Amino acid sequence: MSNLLVWKEKLQSFYAKHSTYISKAVQFLTGLLLFGMINYNIGFMKTASSVFCTVGLAVICTFLPAVIMTLAAAALVLVHFYALSMPIAMISALIFMIMYIFYFRFTPGKSWILIVSVLSFGLNIPFVAPIVFGLLGAPVWIVPAGCGVIVYYMIRFVKLSATALKSSGAEAMTEGMLSFTKQVLTNREMWLMLMIIVIGILVVNAVKNRSVDHAWKIASVSGAAVCVVAAAAGNLLLDEMIPYAIIILSAVAGAAIGFVLEFVFFSVDYSRTENVQFEDDEYYYYVKAVPKVGVTVPDKKVKHITERQPESGEGSAENAIAAASENAGQGAAGYPGAESERNTEEILLTRSLSKELGLDQEQQNENNIQ
C-alpha cells in the first residue's frame, strides 16, 4: 500500500510538471475516440467520415475548450444525419437545441459529462458513467449524463435503421421524420437506461457523502449493485434485451474505476479516525475527523564514489602504506572515540599490507643488522 501511495505522489508530481501536455494528450485522445466512434457508426457522408477529418477535428479540439468538442461532435452528427435524410437532421438539431436551452446554456463547462456519458455507452461500459459521476460530481450531473444517453440512443437508432430512414420523396420524408421522432422518444431501452443512470448517480452520490468508514468503496459497490438490479428488473419487466454480459462487466468495471478514483482523490486512513465532541453556547458538536494519507516520496540521491586507482609498482604500495601509517600516527595523536575505530582499521590495513609485500621482514632484518 505504501508503495502505491509513493507511486501516487510520484504521478502527482509528474502531472504537476507536465500538466499542460498531459491534459492536451487526454483531450486529443478523447476527441479521437469520440469523432472516430461517430464516423465509424454513422459515417454516411464519406468526406466527413474520413480518417483525415477525424484526426483533424481531434487536433483542432485539442487546443480549444471542451465545449467546442461537444459542439463539433453535434455538428458532425448532424452532417451525417443530413447526408442520410434532412428531416432526421432537423429533428436531431431540435433535440440538441432543447438540451442547450434547458441545461448547457447555464453551464457550458459541464458539456464534457455528455461526452463521457456517450463514450461509456459506446464502449459498452454504460454503468461506469453513474459511478464516476456519482463519486466526482453532484446530483445535478444527472441532466448532462441523461442528455448523453439520449444522444447515444439516437445515434444507435439511426445506425440500426439507416436503410429504412433513407428516403427521397416528400411523403416518405415526412413518414421517416415521424417514425424517427416516435422511435427516439419512445425507445423503452433508452428510458430504462436513463432511469438506471439517474438512480445510479443519486445512490452513489448519496452514499459517498455519508460519514461512514469506506464511504467511497461502499458507494461504488452499491452503485454497481443498484445498476445491475435495475437493469435486470428492467429486462424482466419490459422484455428488453440489455445483454447480461454487458450489465455485469460494466458494473464490475464501474466498481473497479470507483476504487481507483477513491485511491486518487480520497485516500484517507480510517484506522486513525478521531471522534470528538465539544459544545458552544448554541450547539453540541459531534465531529469525526479522518486523517488523509500522506506519503513523502523518498528522495534518493545517488552518490558516486570514485575509487582511487592504485598506481602500478611497489613504490605506490609503499606510498600507500606510508600514508596509512601517517594517518594512523595522526589518528593516535588525535582524540579518541569515533576516530579510534577508523585508526584501528588503518593500522590493521598497514600491517596486512606490510605482511603481503614482505616489508615487515625487511624492516626486521634492518633492525637485526643495526
Add this chain to the structure above:
Amino acid sequence: MIILHREDVWKVMLDQKKIRLMTKMAIYEKNYGKEDIKISGYYKKDYTSLNTWATLIWITFGYLLVAALVFLCGADALLENLNFVKLLIIVAMAAGAYFALLIAYGVGSGKFFRKKHAQAKQRVKKYYRDLSRLEKIYKKEYRNHE
C-alpha cells in the same frame, strides 16, 4: 492585461511578492477577467432581472420545440376522437406545464444569476485590491530609484 518588458523582467525578478501578485492577477484575467468586469458593470438587480427575462424567453422557445416534438411523436393519439373537452384538457395541460416550467426556471435562474453576480463582484474587488497593491509597489520602487 499585464505586459512585462524585458528590462522590467530583470528588475522584478528579485521582487517575489510582486511576481506572485502579477501572476495571480494574470491568471484571474485569463480565466474570469473579461466576463467578471462585464458582469460587475451592472447592478445586481439589473443583471439578475435581465438574465432571468432572457432565460424565460429561451425557455418559451425551448418549450415550443418540446411541444412540437411531442406533437410529432403522439399526433395520432392526440387527435384521435378529438372533441372540445379533450382539446380543453390538452390546452390546460400544456399551459400548466408551461407555467410550471416558467416558474421553476424563473426562480432557479434568479438565484443562479444573483450568485454569479455576487461571485463576480467579489473577484473583481479582490482584483482591484491587488491592482492597488501593485501600484503601491511600483510607487515605492520609483521613489527608491529617485
